[in-house]
Amino acid sequence: MQPFTMIDFPGRLASVLFLQGCNLRCRFCYNGTLLPGTAREHITWEAVINFLKDRQGFVEGVVFSGGEPCMQPGLLDAMHEVRELGYEIALHTNGFYPDVVEKAIEQRLLQFIAVDYKAPLARYGEITGQSASEKSFGRVAELIVASGIRHEYRTTFHPRLISEKELMIMADWLVDKKISSFALQKFKHGGAYDASLPPVIGPWILNTTLLKLKSRFASFTLRSDGNTDLQQIAA
Numbered sequence: 400m401q402p403f404t405m406i407d408f409p410g411r412l413a414s415v416l417f418l419q420g421c422n423l424r425c426r427f428c429y430n431g432t433l434l435p436g437t438a439r440e441h442i443t444w445e446a447v448i449n450f451l452k453d454r455q456g457f458v459e460g461v462v463f464s465g466g467e468p469c470m471q472p473g474l475l476d477a478m479h480e481v482r483e484l485g486y487e488i489a490l491h492t493n494g495f496y497p498d499v500v501e502k503a504i505e506q507r508l509l510q511f512i513a514v515d516y517k518a519p520l521a522r523y524g525e526i527t528g529q530s531a532s533e534k535s536f537g538r539v540a541e542l543i544v545a546s547g548i549r550h551e552y553r554t555t556f557h558p559r560l561i562s563e564k565e566l567m568i569m570a571d572w573l574v575d576k577k578i579s580s581f582a583l584q585k586f587k588h589g590g591a592y593d594a595s596l597p598p599v600i601g602p603w604i605l606n607t608t609l610l611k612l613k614s615r616f617a618s619f620t621l622r623s624d625g626n627t628d629l630q631q632i633a634a
């Protein structure tokens with residue numbers, strides 16, 4: 400659990416709950432200790448609720464992150480409890496569980512959703528260890544757009560894993576689905592699931608690619624370790 404964040408739930412001071420267990424094994428994942436669902440450090444749900452009761456009126460939102468939160472059978476019940484305490488909710492998901500997303504939307508539990516878009520759908524197997532269904536992944540996008548919920552799709556970029564051309568194909572897919580917000584995140588070295596991935600040093604993306612991405616979305620965010628030149632282009 401992370402008591403406070405200003406980043407993971409845009410516009411809200413929030414706490415983040417990291418739910419363990421994930422169906423994927425993304426090569427760039429830096430939450431590797433959470434993946435098997437056997438993390439040694441954990442806190443009880445009762446402790447989480449007590450923490451949130453103490454922060455009512457100060458913290459505004461709760462982020463369900465992971466791991467993959469939608470794998471948890473108790474997720475929606477937990478979200479209901481958090482909503483009853485007056486908090487807004489953000490969900491971070493890898494997009495593999497459209498039925499859970501649909502129920503969370505139907506039950507009016509979500510105020511923000513972030514979906515990781517890891518790679519061109521045809522290359523998911525190589526990069527995440529599991530193939531992706533365009534129908535299923537696309538359904539999540541359609542549910543989000545139809546609901547009008549604030550959202551962000553985001554891609555972690557390592558030039559050894561995907562090319563800029565593939566990144567633009569992914570962006571075009573999002574535009575086709577009417578997704579309006581996209582964030583590009585530079586790979587963070589250190590503790591990645593695939594320890595053979597080298598750090599990304601020096602210029603890592605062309606200015607023209609950034610400008611093209613920026614032009615395609617109403618909201619575009621670059622997360623790039625303080626590289627001010629790139630930040631200025633993306634702003």
Ligand code: SF4
Pocket residue numbers: 421422423424425427428429430431434465466467493515
């Ligand atoms: S980065 Fe991939 S493997 Fe890691 S928690 Fe997210 S979806 Fe799971």
